[in-house]
Structures are given as structure tokens and as C-alpha cells.
Amino acid sequence: MKFHKRLLRAEPSFRLLSKLWRISWLYVLLICTLAGVGYVTLYSAGGGTPYPFAAPQAARFAVGLVLMITVAMLPPKMLVRISGPLYVLSIILLVAVLRMGHVGKGAERWLMIGGLQIQPSEYAKVALVLVLASWFNRISYARMGNPLWLIPPAFLVLLPVVLVLKEPNLGTAVIIGGIGASMFFAAGMRLWLIALLLLPVPYLAKFAYAHLHDYQRARITTFLNPESDPLGAGYNIIQSKIALGSGGMWGQGYLHGSQGQLNFLPEKQTDFIFTMIAEEWGYVGAVTVIGLLLLLILGGMLMAIRSRNRFGRLVALGISMNFFLYCLVNLSMVMGAIPVGGVPLPLVSYGGSAMLNVMLGFGLLLSTWVHRDSRFGESDNQDTP
Amino acid sequence: MRLRRRRRESNRLMPIKNQKDPGRGVFTRRALLFMAVQMGALGELAHKLYQLQIKDGDRYARMAASNRVSKRYLAPPRGRIVDRYGVALANNKENWRALLMPEETTDVTGTIERFSTIIPLDERDRTRIAREMRHQRRFIPVMLRDFLSWEEMARIELNAPSLPGVLIDVGTRRVYPEGELLAHLIGYVAPPNERDVARSALLALPGMRVGRAGVEQSQDEKLRGTAGSVEMEVNSVGRVMSELNRVEGVPGAEIGLTIDRGLQQKVLSRIGEQTASAVVMDCRNGEVLAMVSTPSFDPSLFDSGVSHAQWIEWTNNERTPLINKAVAGVYPPGSTFKPAVAMAGLQSGLFSPTDRVFCPGHLDVGGTRFHCWSRWGHGSVDLHQALKYSCDVYFYEMARRVGMDRIAETAHQFGLGTALDIELPHTRTGLIPTPTWRQSHHHHWNGGDTIVSGIGQGFVQVTPLQLATYTSRLATGRAVQPHLVRAMNGDIGPEATPEHWPDLGMPEKYLSALRGGMFAVVNEQHGTAPKARLSLPGITMAGKTGSAQVRRVSRALRESGHFNSANLPWEYRPHALFICFAPYDAPRYAVSVVIEHGNTGADAAAPLARDIMTDTLLRDPVNHLTPPPESVADAAAPEAETPAPDAPPADTPE
Missing domain, CATH: 3.40.710.10 (DD-peptidase/beta-lactamase superfamily)
Incomplete structure (x- = not known):
């Protein structure tokens, strides 16, 4: 009766099988579903053919799936061990991209390494989640009362934020900052400290606006009044809104979205892919996709809550927040609710670097789930200040 | 026993109050707060989407249609003018032109320079091209040179790789086989000016000509014909994707003169x-x-534009x-x-x-x-x-x-x-x-x-x-x-x-x-x-x-x-x-x-x-x-x- 369990414990290789068994395959199915939506939409964006978008994207997803399962097998101890070097590597890449990166469309920067496009800011997010989780893993909730413990991790957050801002990629910098802040908060940062820090924010915002790049300010002004420059900076937002509106309740039909098929939609395969979905599948299809995204986010959050070790909780939360912020920025952008910034819709948008990073993140998330019951690191109840 | 305890514990998904582990309790509460925020944010986006897609949907759908359908007019061929025996006095002939699609070349001035080494452009051509480049949108072609000979066309085709965006197109030009013989009677045509275009939008079509003298002027409306139109689905850069609806125009009437x-x-x-x-x-x-x-005078000179020197010569001539x-x-x-x-x-x-x-x-x-x-x-x-x-x-x-x-x-x-x-x-x-x-x-x-x-x-x-x-x-x-x-389209009225x-x-x-x-x-x-x-x-x-x-x-x-x-x-x-x-x-x-x-x-x-x-x-x-x-x-x-x-x-x- 317990044969299989005995079998599983007998050998290390069977332990691997046991770990695989513990992966939340429901969650993996959810990921595959969303990637499937991406494939179908990219097929349409390619004009009803698998090339140039859908087929390469499917190949990348397959690679990403293997990567995810592999990462899911890594024990938290190893993750903590590699978090420091990973973080340092990501910072080096961020500096490298500032020095010798390729610039695309005024903002996104990438490095070409061995024929691969690498966006260091994407890796920096994952590395930051790991390194923060490792740090807070050693700082119990009680020690969080002392603000001094928060100064080193604050620098860990600020360093990539500043580097990404210098790229300059405002959208990603905001996401990195958001991830960091959410992890600080979840780790148990005291409320009085938060209140103290939020006090000067309005002044900082004013200062930041004064130091924004012209194109970034243009995005803010056109966002406030997109019709002011219909063929220039406001073009993307207006065309996107037209596409959304022409979708209606049930959509114009798959492969029949006029805005997308006729190339009125800018970057329909990347940043504006959600617009294509909404145009072809209507409100029903769009809300379904939003629902799928929400399920993935909430699933990740539940995994975080369920984890019995502080490291796992924080990694799961950071990864989920990353995914959430990604979706939030992208969706708000295509609906014209926030200024346009080069942030793709995770899993769905075309792009190799983003896909692999998202899958890497899900791998970490699943790793925390697989190792949810391992007692590891500074357990709060054993903590002595 | 130990195993069972662990299982029970692990089934307690949300230990909100946990005295033994205050950090976990705080984490759980705050994570739940995040989840609420996440649901609220995506819910708000779904609501915003509802407004865009359903409430304002009609308005945006209309904008989408106007985005996509472009109506273009088809220039009707100008009617011929013939004498009483049907001999052509004014005719249309193919006119091969070199056009430049500015959006298809990355270096417009460079392309024009390279073009001019193959087909010389004079000062008048250059100023006209510069003017058209300023006024027209990038997807509307600019005429570089017209009245190309076969030899010139061959030279352009041969150098096509170094001339991105240059294409050869056929239009019509007005020819007067009898030249000076009937110049005063037939008159001549010239490109429409802004006042003409204001009167008739048809004249804005490329290649349309207006009669400026003689029968070409007095019978202009009949010779002009009516424009056809074609509704086309265009993409964002104005390139035609498919034809939706086509109304053929009526070619201009053939005017038969009493002249022998x-x-x-x-x-x-x-x-x-x-x-x-x-x-x-x-x-x-x-x-x-x-x-x-x-x-x-030679009426065909007017179709391509009369040089200043020629005009001065004509107007100062005491024999008018x-x-x-x-x-x-x-x-x-x-x-x-x-x-x-x-x-x-x-x-x-x-x-x-x-x-x-x-x-x-x-x-x-x-x-x-x-x-x-x-x-x-x-x-x-x-x-x-x-x-x-x-x-x-x-x-x-x-x-x-x-x-x-x-x-x-x-x-x-x-x-x-x-x-x-x-x-x-x-x-x-x-x-x-x-x-x-x-x-x-x-x-x-x-x-x-x-x-x-x-x-x-x-x-x-x-x-x-x-x-x-x-x-x-x-x-x-x-x-x-x-x-x-005497006749319109060969139909002689009651004599x-x-x-x-x-x-x-x-x-x-x-x-x-x-x-x-x-x-x-x-x-x-x-x-x-x-x-x-x-x-x-x-x-x-x-x-x-x-x-x-x-x-x-x-x-x-x-x-x-x-x-x-x-x-x-x-x-x-x-x-x-x-x-x-x-x-x-x-x-x-x-x-x-x-x-x-x-x-x-x-x-x-x-x-x-x-x-x-x-x-x-x-x-x-x-x-x-x-x-x-x-x-x-x-x-x-x-x-x-x-x-x-x-x-x-x-x-x-x-």
C-alpha cells in the first residue's frame, strides 16, 4: 500500500520524483493556458500564420517550461546560497548594459550575449527577490523593529532601481521599487516607519518630475490628454483605445480585428497584445484573460501564505508581486490609464528574454511550493534578539 | 503520529493569529491585504475595460472604421478631340513617371541625389520636389521626373537596388498630334491650380489637367468626365490591403469639331x-x-510647364x-x-x-x-x-x-x-x-x-x-x-x-x-x-x-x-x-x-x-x-x- 512512498524515500532519484509529485500541476496548467492564449494571439498578430511570432514563442515557452521545472527542484538552501552571487551578477549586467547596451525605442536596453538578447533589468528583478528573501530570512519579525536592519536591504533595492532609471526605463524601475517595497512590507516592516517614510513622497515626486526625460514627460502629458497629438505621442493610446472599443462585447472575431490586422496598433505583438485580444475576442475574452492572470497572482500569494519558511514566503510573494505589477502596468498602459512604457504582458507578449524571466520566476515560486514544509532559516518562534 | 500532526498543521492554510510565530501572522495578514489590492486593481481594470469596450464602444468602433477605409478617386481619362472626319486633334498618351515613396527609403535626400546621377534633374524639378516633400504625407508618392523615355526607364530599373522607394508608374499626358496647326483652336491643358481644386475636388487627383485655352477650356467639363471611386481597406501607413467597393468613372466625352x-x-x-x-x-x-x-505655338509645351524664357519670348513677340x-x-x-x-x-x-x-x-x-x-x-x-x-x-x-x-x-x-x-x-x-x-x-x-x-x-x-x-x-x-x-462621342446632333x-x-x-x-x-x-x-x-x-x-x-x-x-x-x-x-x-x-x-x-x-x-x-x-x-x-x-x-x-x- 505504501509501496510507492517507500520507493520514493529509498533513493535520491526517487526523492526527485517525489518532489516532482509535489509540484502544483494545476498551477502549471494555468501557466500553460495563459501561454496558449499568447500563442493563439501571436498567430493572429502574424497575420494568421505561425511565423514570425507564434512558433518561436512556443519554442521559447517549451525551453522556459523545462527551466521552470528544473528551478522548482532547487532546495531553498541552495537558492539562498546562490542569491548573493546572482545579485552581484545582475548588478554587473546592469552596469554593462549602461556602458555597451543596445538602445531600442529610446528606452529598453539589452545586451547581446552569444546571440541572445538579454535584458538585465528583468534578471535584476528575480535576483532582487532572492537576495531580499535571503536577507529577511535571517532577520526575524522581532528584529524588524530595529530600522537599522532595514538599511542594507534598502540599498539592495535602490542600487538596481537607480541603475534601471539611468537606462532610462521608468516602468521597470517602478516595478523593481514596487517589488522591494512589497517585500519590506510583507517581511514585517513596522507601520510607524512606513508612515515616516511616506511623509516626504509628494516632494520627491515633484523633484522626480523635474528630472524626467523629455520623452517620459511627453508620455505623461499625452496620457493626460491623448487627443492633443493624435499622430505623434498620443497615437499609440488612441489607436489602442479604438481597437479596444471596436472589440465590443464579443469581439470582431479571431483573425478579424481590423486595428491589429491592419497594423494600426503599434507593437501589437509585444506591449499591445492585450489590445489585440480585446479587439478580436471582445470584452468577454479580455476579462477571461484578466481572470487567468488574477488566478496566477492569487495562486502565487496563497503559496506564499502557505509556506512554512520565511524565505519561501518572501520569494513567493516577491515573484507574485512582480507578476502582478507587470500585468498592472501593461494593462493600465493599453487602456490609457497610465503613460506608455515598454512593459510587455507576461507569458502572452512576444519576446524571449521576458518569457524566460517569467518562467524563471515561476520556477522559484514552484520551488517554494515544493519545499513549503521544510523548516529552514531563522524560524520566528525560535528567535532570540 | 508526527506525520499526522504535520499534515493537520499544514492544512491550516491561514494561521492569522499565531502566538508562536508572530512574523508569520503579520506576513499572512499583509499578504491578504496585497491580495485584496491585487483583486481590486485588476477588478478596476476590468471595469475600465467595460467602459472602453461596451459603453464607449460605438464611438471607438466608428473611429476604427474611418481608420481603415480610405476612399480614393480614380482619375477619368480626358476625352479626345477630333476633327469632322474623326482625325485625332488632342489625344492621351502614356506618360511614364518616376515616383518616390518617401516612407520606403531611409535616406530621402540621398536617394534623390543618386537618382539625379542617373536621370539629371534640373533646378525646376528640384524645387518642385522639395515643395511636394514638405506638403505631402510620407505615404503619398512624390513625382521625381515624368515623360521618361524607354532608355531612361531602363536605366532606373537597372539601378533599382540603389534607389529604394523609387518606382515607375504610368499616367497620361495630353498630346496634340497637329501641334501648331490647331494650337489656338484646341488650346492646351495645364495642371490645376488651387482655385480649380477648390471648385472641383476631382482636380486634386494626380494627373488631372484643366483646359487653359481653346476648346480644351470651353469644353473642359465635358472632356473631364466624372471620377470613379474605390473604397479600400488601408493599413496604418496608408498601404492598400484590399479593395472593398469600386465605382467606375465615366471617361470624358470625345468632342468632334466642325474643323476639317x-x-x-x-x-x-x-x-x-x-x-x-x-x-x-x-x-x-x-x-x-x-x-x-x-x-x-506648340501646345504640348504647356503640359509639362512652359519655361520662363519661352513665356517671355511669346508675350513680347509683336506678332502675338x-x-x-x-x-x-x-x-x-x-x-x-x-x-x-x-x-x-x-x-x-x-x-x-x-x-x-x-x-x-x-x-x-x-x-x-x-x-x-x-x-x-x-x-x-x-x-x-x-x-x-x-x-x-x-x-x-x-x-x-x-x-x-x-x-x-x-x-x-x-x-x-x-x-x-x-x-x-x-x-x-x-x-x-x-x-x-x-x-x-x-x-x-x-x-x-x-x-x-x-x-x-x-x-x-x-x-x-x-x-x-x-x-x-x-x-x-x-x-x-x-x-x-459638331459631335459628342461621335453623335452628331440634328444638322x-x-x-x-x-x-x-x-x-x-x-x-x-x-x-x-x-x-x-x-x-x-x-x-x-x-x-x-x-x-x-x-x-x-x-x-x-x-x-x-x-x-x-x-x-x-x-x-x-x-x-x-x-x-x-x-x-x-x-x-x-x-x-x-x-x-x-x-x-x-x-x-x-x-x-x-x-x-x-x-x-x-x-x-x-x-x-x-x-x-x-x-x-x-x-x-x-x-x-x-x-x-x-x-x-x-x-x-x-x-x-x-x-x-x-x-x-x-x-
């Missing part, structure tokens, strides 16, 4: 190098068979090549006016054809002496003789007694000094002066003004076409109107007969008296124009000479006895005029000739008119459905004693 191209050619060669104008008319139905004005002298040149009619004066005199009842006037060579009125052209006078002359000798004193006297108002009224009836219903723009009406007209310009009308008007001098001004019309009306007694357009035109109300006996006088001018001994006698058997012609002074001849010069206008510089010599109709007994053709500074009507204009009339009678265009073979027409030289064998007797109308 062959006759026109003959008349032109008869005139030769002289600065002159000649009109040949069917005096029964008003069809203009030939209308020549020399010198002429751009002006169609047949309708826009005004000349004192001189003695050709005398039949009109005579008709006014006869109709007034003050004169009868047999009344005589003594001509001593001059007439003294109120202290002013008016000379007859003959120093020695003509003695006692009646109407017949007065016309035959062209006695000035007779008509001085007649004008003095009849008065200017009656003369003007009759002249207007004959079509002189009136706007004729010809299908040509830029015509002039000329002038038959009256005391009222003179006073309206705050001048006094002198008796002398009436007297010089009696011989078609002074303020009297008419056009050669008016003279031909006048001759036709003299010959038929009906208010014949000249016209140029006008003399009965079509209203009767002038002039008694036939008076008209025949005038015709008899004009017959005498040509055919009787001592007539002024024996040189106009036809050498065709059985056909005679009636006519009237005219020599119109352009400068007053002083008394001293005249009395010196050495006056000879042939010795004057060209621009001071009198104009030579002749009007005639034939056959005399059954008038069919009317001809008017004006030779600028040709000196005398009898010596210069009369022989020319005779030759033109001979050509006309030999070709006899009104009785032929096809033009005579060129060889026959050429063989039938004016000196030939017999007409061409296939020409039926010209005096059998219809």
Missing part, C-alpha cells in the same frame, strides 16, 4: 509666314471649317503667337464694312440702290476734308458701282445721312461688334461705336466720327470670325451663328440648315443688290479685286476688299503725291482684309482673311482668300463624309483648271 484638319492645313500653308488670320465657314449652318491664326487672332484679334474692318453701311442706308429708306452720289475724290464736311482712296474720284456712282470701286465718298455721304445709330444696329445684326456664340474662351467682341458709347466715355461724338465709320475706320473694330459670320449672313440673310463643336437660324428681316432685293456689288468687286472689269477671281469652271465668288489704316495719313503726305503705304515700316502698314463667299449663285462657303499690316486687301488678302476658297471648294468638306485622299487634294492645286474628279459640283448643297 486637311483644310486647316491647306489654309495654314497658304498663309505661310504672314501674320494673319483666316476663317472658313459653312455659311448655311455656321460650321467653322477652318480657323487659322499665325504665328502659332499666343493670341487666337480669329476671335481675339480686333481690326478696323475698313472697306469690308461698306456692305453693312449700305444695308443700313437701304433699310433707312433714304437710299435706293439706284441713287447716285458724285465722288470728286473727297468730301468736305464741316471744314474737314475726307479723302476717297482715289485722288481723282469715281465720278457719279450708284450702290453697285460704289461697292465695285469701293468708293469712299459714296459711303461717307451715306453714313452722314443715315447716322451712326442705324449703321450700328445693322452691323450688330450682321454679328459685327457682338459676342458670337463660338465655343472658344477669351474672345473679344470688338466695337461698333455709337454716340451714346462715346458719351458714356465722356467724349463728344463728332460728325466726322460717323463719316470715317462709314468706311470701317475710326473706332470700328471687329474680329475675323465676326467678318466671316457677317459674310455668311450677307450670303444667306439669316442670323447664322458660327460654331466649332443646322439655314432655316434653323432666324431671318435677319432684311429685304431680299437689298441683299441681292449687295451680293451683286460684291460679285462685281471680283468678277467685273475695274472691280477692286480681280485677283480674287476663281479659276474653277462654273463657280464664281463674290467678295469685298478692305484696307484698314492703323495710322492717320497726314494731309501733307497725301498731297505730296508720293505716299505709298508699302514703303512704311511693317507695323505702320495698313491691315489687308478680304471677305468672300462662294458659289455666288448658291452660297455655301464664307471666308474672311485679315493679314496684319498686309498693306492692301486687293493685293495681299484677295489672292489669299481666293486660294483658300479654291481649296475649300475642291475639298468641299460639307458634302463629304470622309476627307479626300491627300494625293488628290495635293494634285488639285489652285492653278489646276479642273477640280478633282471625285468632287461633285459644289453648288449642290447637302
Whole structure:
């Protein structure tokens, strides 16, 4: 009766099988579903053919799936061990991209390494989640009362934020900052400290606006009044809104979205892919996709809550927040609710670097789930200040 | 046991209060807060999406449709212009052009530079290209060069890889196979200007042309046709993806003229190098068979744009090549006016054809002496003789007694000094002066003004076409109107007969008296124009000479006895005029000739008119459905004693 369990414990290789068994395959199915939506939409964006978008994207997803399962097998101890070097590597890449990166469309920067496009800011997010989780893993909730413990991790957050801002990629910098802040908060940062820090924010915002790049300010002004420059900076937002509106309740039909098929939609395969979905599948299809995204986010959050070790909780939360912020920025952008910034819709948008990073993140998330019951690191109840 | 505890614990998913692990409790609470925020945020986005897609959906759907459908107009081909036998006088020809699609090249100026090394672009091309580049959107092509030859096209195709965005396209250009022969009549076309485009959006289409002179202008609307349209689905850069709906346009109508191209050619060669104008008319139905004005110009130069130097040359030329002298040149009619004066005199009842006037060579009125052209006078002359000798004193006297108002009224009836219903723009009406007209310009009308008007001098001004019309009306007694357009799309309307035109109300006996006088001018001994006698058997012609002074001849010069206008510089010599109709007994053709500074009507204009009339009678265009073979027409030289064998007797109308 317990044969299989005995079998599983007998050998290390069977332990691997046991770990695989513990992966939340429901969650993996959810990921595959969303990637499937991406494939179908990219097929349409390619004009009803698998090339140039859908087929390469499917190949990348397959690679990403293997990567995810592999990462899911890594024990938290190893993750903590590699978090420091990973973080340092990501910072080096961020500096490298500032020095010798390729610039695309005024903002996104990438490095070409061995024929691969690498966006260091994407890796920096994952590395930051790991390194923060490792740090807070050693700082119990009680020690969080002392603000001094928060100064080193604050620098860990600020360093990539500043580097990404210098790229300059405002959208990603905001996401990195958001991830960091959410992890600080979840780790148990005291409320009085938060209140103290939020006090000067309005002044900082004013200062930041004064130091924004012209194109970034243009995005803010056109966002406030997109019709002011219909063929220039406001073009993307207006065309996107037209596409959304022409979708209606049930959509114009798959492969029949006029805005997308006729190339009125800018970057329909990347940043504006959600617009294509909404145009072809209507409100029903769009809300379904939003629902799928929400399920993935909430699933990740539940995994975080369920984890019995502080490291796992924080990694799961950071990864989920990353995914959430990604979706939030992208969706708000295509609906014209926030200024346009080069942030793709995770899993769905075309792009190799983003896909692999998202899958890497899900791998970490699943790793925390697989190792949810391992007692590891500074357990709060054993903590002595 | 331990295993079971772990399982129970692990099933407690949300340990909100956990005294043993306060950090986990805080984490869980705060994570739940995040989840709430996440649900709220995505819910808010779903709500926003609802507003965009459902509530404002219609508005955006409309914007989507206007984004996507582009209506374009199809330029209709311009109608041809043909002569009475269907010979093309204005035609459309393929025009190969090199266009540049600015959006398809990354380096516009570089591409243009490379293009100019292959096909030279002059300064005018460059400024035009620069102007179009500024005004047009990137997906609308800019014309680099048109009228490309095969060789130039081959060179462009060969260098295509280094010319991204350059494409070759075919449009049409207007060609005038007869060139200068019919330039004034056909006119020319030019690209529309902004005012034209404001009137008709059709003209904004590339390749559309507007008639700027001649029949091209007067029949512009018919020749233009109506535009078709095509609704196309376009993408964001304006490239056509598919055709949705197509409405074919109507090509412009083919206009058939009354002109006989062959006759026109003959008349032109008869005139030769002289600065002159000649009109040949069917005096029964008003069809203009030939209308020549020399010198002429090359109308095809206008399609591509006339150079400044060429324009200056034309406008400064004293022989006014751009002006169609047949309708826009005004000349004192001189003695050709005398039949009109005579008709006014006869109709007034003050004169009868047999009344005589003594001509001593001059007439003294109120202290002013008016000379007859003959120093020695003509003695006692009646109407017949007065016309035959062209006695000035007779008509001085007649004008003095009849008065200017009656003369003007009759002249207007004959079509002189009136706007004729010809299908040509830029015509002039000329002038038959009256005391009222003179006073309206705050001048006094002198008796002398009436007297010089009696011989078609002074303020009297008419056009050669008016003279031909006048001759036709003299010959038929009906208010014949000249016209140029005979057919539309090959459909000839009901042909006008003399009965079509209203009767002038002039008694036939008076008209025949005038015709008899004009017959005498040509055919009787001592007539002024024996040189106009036809050498065709059985056909005679009636006519009237005219020599119109352009400068007053002083008394001293005249009395010196050495006056000879042939010795004057060209621009001071009198104009030579002749009007005639034939056959005399059954008038069919009317001809008017004006030779600028040709000196005398009898010596210069009369022989020319005779030759033109001979050509006309030999070709006899009104009785032929096809033009005579060129060889026959050429063989039938004016000196030939017999007409061409296939020409039926010209005096059998219809």
C-alpha cells in the first residue's frame, strides 16, 4: 500500500520524483493556458500564420517550461546560497548594459550575449527577490523593529532601481521599487516607519518630475490628454483605445480585428497584445484573460501564505508581486490609464528574454511550493534578539 | 503520529493569529491585504475595460472604421478631340513617371541625389520636389521626373537596388498630334491650380489637367468626365490591403469639331509666314471649317510647364503667337464694312440702290476734308458701282445721312461688334461705336466720327470670325451663328440648315443688290479685286476688299503725291482684309482673311482668300463624309483648271 512512498524515500532519484509529485500541476496548467492564449494571439498578430511570432514563442515557452521545472527542484538552501552571487551578477549586467547596451525605442536596453538578447533589468528583478528573501530570512519579525536592519536591504533595492532609471526605463524601475517595497512590507516592516517614510513622497515626486526625460514627460502629458497629438505621442493610446472599443462585447472575431490586422496598433505583438485580444475576442475574452492572470497572482500569494519558511514566503510573494505589477502596468498602459512604457504582458507578449524571466520566476515560486514544509532559516518562534 | 500532526498543521492554510510565530501572522495578514489590492486593481481594470469596450464602444468602433477605409478617386481619362472626319486633334498618351515613396527609403535626400546621377534633374524639378516633400504625407508618392523615355526607364530599373522607394508608374499626358496647326483652336491643358481644386475636388487627383485655352477650356467639363471611386481597406501607413467597393468613372466625352484638319492645313500653308488670320465657314449652318491664326505655338509645351524664357519670348513677340487672332484679334474692318453701311442706308429708306452720289475724290464736311482712296474720284456712282470701286465718298455721304445709330444696329445684326456664340474662351467682341458709347466715355461724338465709320475706320473694330459670320449672313440673310463643336462621342446632333437660324428681316432685293456689288468687286472689269477671281469652271465668288489704316495719313503726305503705304515700316502698314463667299449663285462657303499690316486687301488678302476658297471648294468638306485622299487634294492645286474628279459640283448643297 505504501509501496510507492517507500520507493520514493529509498533513493535520491526517487526523492526527485517525489518532489516532482509535489509540484502544483494545476498551477502549471494555468501557466500553460495563459501561454496558449499568447500563442493563439501571436498567430493572429502574424497575420494568421505561425511565423514570425507564434512558433518561436512556443519554442521559447517549451525551453522556459523545462527551466521552470528544473528551478522548482532547487532546495531553498541552495537558492539562498546562490542569491548573493546572482545579485552581484545582475548588478554587473546592469552596469554593462549602461556602458555597451543596445538602445531600442529610446528606452529598453539589452545586451547581446552569444546571440541572445538579454535584458538585465528583468534578471535584476528575480535576483532582487532572492537576495531580499535571503536577507529577511535571517532577520526575524522581532528584529524588524530595529530600522537599522532595514538599511542594507534598502540599498539592495535602490542600487538596481537607480541603475534601471539611468537606462532610462521608468516602468521597470517602478516595478523593481514596487517589488522591494512589497517585500519590506510583507517581511514585517513596522507601520510607524512606513508612515515616516511616506511623509516626504509628494516632494520627491515633484523633484522626480523635474528630472524626467523629455520623452517620459511627453508620455505623461499625452496620457493626460491623448487627443492633443493624435499622430505623434498620443497615437499609440488612441489607436489602442479604438481597437479596444471596436472589440465590443464579443469581439470582431479571431483573425478579424481590423486595428491589429491592419497594423494600426503599434507593437501589437509585444506591449499591445492585450489590445489585440480585446479587439478580436471582445470584452468577454479580455476579462477571461484578466481572470487567468488574477488566478496566477492569487495562486502565487496563497503559496506564499502557505509556506512554512520565511524565505519561501518572501520569494513567493516577491515573484507574485512582480507578476502582478507587470500585468498592472501593461494593462493600465493599453487602456490609457497610465503613460506608455515598454512593459510587455507576461507569458502572452512576444519576446524571449521576458518569457524566460517569467518562467524563471515561476520556477522559484514552484520551488517554494515544493519545499513549503521544510523548516529552514531563522524560524520566528525560535528567535532570540 | 508526527506525520499526522504535520499534515493537520499544514492544512491550516491561514494561521492569522499565531502566538508562536508572530512574523508569520503579520506576513499572512499583509499578504491578504496585497491580495485584496491585487483583486481590486485588476477588478478596476476590468471595469475600465467595460467602459472602453461596451459603453464607449460605438464611438471607438466608428473611429476604427474611418481608420481603415480610405476612399480614393480614380482619375477619368480626358476625352479626345477630333476633327469632322474623326482625325485625332488632342489625344492621351502614356506618360511614364518616376515616383518616390518617401516612407520606403531611409535616406530621402540621398536617394534623390543618386537618382539625379542617373536621370539629371534640373533646378525646376528640384524645387518642385522639395515643395511636394514638405506638403505631402510620407505615404503619398512624390513625382521625381515624368515623360521618361524607354532608355531612361531602363536605366532606373537597372539601378533599382540603389534607389529604394523609387518606382515607375504610368499616367497620361495630353498630346496634340497637329501641334501648331490647331494650337489656338484646341488650346492646351495645364495642371490645376488651387482655385480649380477648390471648385472641383476631382482636380486634386494626380494627373488631372484643366483646359487653359481653346476648346480644351470651353469644353473642359465635358472632356473631364466624372471620377470613379474605390473604397479600400488601408493599413496604418496608408498601404492598400484590399479593395472593398469600386465605382467606375465615366471617361470624358470625345468632342468632334466642325474643323476639317486637311483644310486647316491647306489654309495654314497658304498663309505661310504672314501674320494673319483666316476663317472658313459653312455659311448655311455656321460650321467653322477652318480657323487659322499665325504665328502659332506648340501646345504640348504647356503640359509639362512652359519655361520662363519661352513665356517671355511669346508675350513680347509683336506678332502675338499666343493670341487666337480669329476671335481675339480686333481690326478696323475698313472697306469690308461698306456692305453693312449700305444695308443700313437701304433699310433707312433714304437710299435706293439706284441713287447716285458724285465722288470728286473727297468730301468736305464741316471744314474737314475726307479723302476717297482715289485722288481723282469715281465720278457719279450708284450702290453697285460704289461697292465695285469701293468708293469712299459714296459711303461717307451715306453714313452722314443715315447716322451712326442705324449703321450700328445693322452691323450688330450682321454679328459685327457682338459676342458670337463660338465655343472658344477669351474672345473679344470688338466695337461698333455709337454716340451714346462715346458719351458714356465722356467724349463728344463728332460728325466726322460717323463719316470715317462709314468706311470701317475710326473706332470700328471687329474680329475675323465676326467678318466671316457677317459674310455668311450677307450670303444667306439669316442670323447664322458660327460654331466649332459638331459631335459628342461621335453623335452628331440634328444638322443646322439655314432655316434653323432666324431671318435677319432684311429685304431680299437689298441683299441681292449687295451680293451683286460684291460679285462685281471680283468678277467685273475695274472691280477692286480681280485677283480674287476663281479659276474653277462654273463657280464664281463674290467678295469685298478692305484696307484698314492703323495710322492717320497726314494731309501733307497725301498731297505730296508720293505716299505709298508699302514703303512704311511693317507695323505702320495698313491691315489687308478680304471677305468672300462662294458659289455666288448658291452660297455655301464664307471666308474672311485679315493679314496684319498686309498693306492692301486687293493685293495681299484677295489672292489669299481666293486660294483658300479654291481649296475649300475642291475639298468641299460639307458634302463629304470622309476627307479626300491627300494625293488628290495635293494634285488639285489652285492653278489646276479642273477640280478633282471625285468632287461633285459644289453648288449642290447637302
